[in-house]
Amino acid sequence: MTISAVGGLALAGAGTAAAAAPRHCVADIATCFSSEAQVDAFRPAGTAAWTELVRLYDGYNYSGDTYSLGSSEISSCTASTGNVDAQAANLGEFRNRTSSFVTRERCDAKLFDHTGFGGGSTGYLDHSTDLRTIGFNNKAESLLSS
């Protein structure tokens, strides 16, 4: 299953000199929200269901801009990490930004240094409040979810 590609992710501060409020963006659609509660309520137009599987944060301890990856094809990951349930080969404009992340729906995520699941990786993790602790801050460019 593919976690849908980035669509028009707007970066905080783009085009402005001042620090912007955090933006909370969702894959599948070129839409960002001003709160995480709005992300929680998000469903893409025309889909009966969409399930968030992984939420990436630009800051430590689940802070700052967010980028949510989900699927309209599966509603949870299998219990085993021996199979890939979903994938995102290119985190787009969120590449090299993730500093903490959390997974949902029984998923674990493996972050990769390069697009296309290349370079070093984290191994499967349920979450991380601070990717500095494993030397992976601002490195992730693709991920597998299992």
Ligand SMILES: [Ca+2]
């Ligand atoms: Ca970051």
Ligand SMILES: [Ca+2]
């Ligand atoms: Ca990288």
